[in-house]
Amino acid sequence: MVEEALDRVAHWDPVLHFIDTLDADGARARAARVDLRLPLAGVPFLIKARTPVRSPIITRLLAAGAIPLGTSTRARPGAVSQTFGWNGTDYTRNPWDLSRSPGGSSAGAAAAVAAGVVPIATGGDSAGSLRIPASFCGVVGFKGTAGRVPRPDGRSLAGLTIGGFIGGSLRDVVTATSVVSGPDRLDPGSLPAWPEPEFGAGPWKVAYRSALSPKPADSAVDAVVRASLATAGIVVQDSAFDWLPVDDAWQALRDLDAGQPVAPAAVSAAVDVRSRNSTALADLFGAVDVLVTPTTLSVAHGYDQHEENIIVGDLCWGFNVTGHPAVSVPVGLVDGLPVGAQVVAPHGRDDLALSVAAMLMKPLSLPGR
Structure with missing residues (x-):
């Protein structure tokens, strides 16, 4: 799965510019020694650029056997509007139309998932940064209840930012969120572990x-x-x-x-x-x-x-x-x-x-x- 994902990176990134940093050797090394009994064994994913490495969303994915390929693009620091991505030399593009933005700030995450490079990618959402790119790229973006995903520095003063996932399927995003949920010493305000829910059939009001x-x-x-x-x-x-x-x-x-x-x-x-x-x-x-x-x-x-x-x-x-x-x-x-x-x-x-x-x-x- 990791080799296939790296092949898709090689094909798509020169067109879409969704990679911030790529660690192909590290991904291969992790894949070679992954415990196949783990719940996300071998699943390739991308990490949103500038996410602290100690973040529970990352450490728990790694503990579940998922394999990071590298980091995905986000908006440039200081931009007023964050609905774009930038890899340092070029804008991230939307795979549905290369003249369009994939949204942001989790831009590379959405572009890579929409192109089928990875099934899931991490992101953060303080004003729609998971949901906007998911909408622009035709994939799923989920911001759980505040505290659903623990943060590396605890809940911020204002509590705007929620960690989460962009994915190609609703079930993949829910599974990943369940895996990384639960209390963490870095975030004592986080919610209890969240068992993966079944989808109800309604009727709904x-x-x-x-x-x-x-x-x-x-x-x-x-x-x-x-x-x-x-x-x-x-x-x-x-x-x-x-x-x-x-x-x-x-x-x-x-x-x-x-x-x-x-x-x-x-x-x-x-x-x-x-x-x-x-x-x-x-x-x-x-x-x-x-x-x-x-x-x-x-x-x-x-x-x-x-x-x-x-x-x-x-x-x-x-x-x-x-x-x-x-x-x-x-x-x-x-x-x-x-x-x-x-x-x-x-x-x-x-x-x-x-x-x-x-x-x-x-x-x-x-x-x-």
């Missing part, structure tokens, strides 16, 4: 929104997600939902996490937005099982047009502020480019989000692969 701010999803994207609900036989409930804009709140919390000065009034306002939106979601989930939205407002933008499209992930980042589980799955195409549906569930009910996502998901076949 679902709320749908094409917008969480004045900017709605493109009409064609909206239509594809609505059609996926109808095809799955899901009747959308008419449920009230009061949602406050999260732009300023997310920025204040992000600056807090980065150790930058934040005015006390801005922190107080951000905490208030988090509290009020969490309450609004609690009220919504008292009436329905999950909330479904398009993952992104549009399909993939140009590979170097991230700043002009900073709002594309508007439907994602509010759930980093509240910490709810959210998963993106492919549900169709617009103009030959993938469309993702996002499913959000109550805290701790990742299984609900995944169950509805399994009903909506339409596996996409990359032309020519």
Whole structure:
């Protein structure tokens, strides 16, 4: 499996530019001595660039027998919009259309999975960085409940960033998340170990929104997600939902996490937005099982047009502020480019989000692969 994956790296990386660093010799050496009794024995994967090597998501994958090939690209440090990838000399490209971005910041992860190079890749999600690239590339991106995957430095002050996976199948992503879940001495605030859940069959009560701010999803994207609900036989409930804009709140919390000065009034306002939106979601989930939205407002933008499209992930980042589980799955195409549906569930009910996502998901076949 590792040799096949390395062959695919050699074929695809010169075109897609998804590799940040490659360690072919190290991967072969690990594969030669892997214990075949381990749950992920021999499964090749990529690590998101700049992930600390002590991260539980990495050490637990290694302990389960998975084989890292190297690191995948992410956005350049300091970029305002992170929906792109950069390997040091060129932009990471979307395998569905080389003129388009794979999203970000887990750009290389999504491009490599969509191209069939690896079945899973690690990432982090503080504003949609797992879900946005999954949507752009027609694969799965899962951000569990805050604390689902332990972090190397414990939960951050603002708690925006959640570790997780991008994968070609929903079950692969769930299995990997289960393997790396559970308490860790580096993160005493992490949740208990998460047994891999079965996907329920419903019937489910679902709320749908094409917008969480004045900017709605493109009409064609909206239509594809609505059609996926109808095809799955899901009747959308008419449920009230009061949602406050999260732009300023997310920025204040992000600056807090980065150790930058934040005015006390801005922190107080951000905490208030988090509290009020969490309450609004609690009220919504008292009436329905999950909330479904398009993952992104549009399909993939140009590979170097991230700043002009900073709002594309508007439907994602509010759930980093509240910490709810959210998963993106492919549900169709617009103009030959993938469309993702996002499913959000109550805290701790990742299984609900995944169950509805399994009903909506339409596996996409990359032309020519």
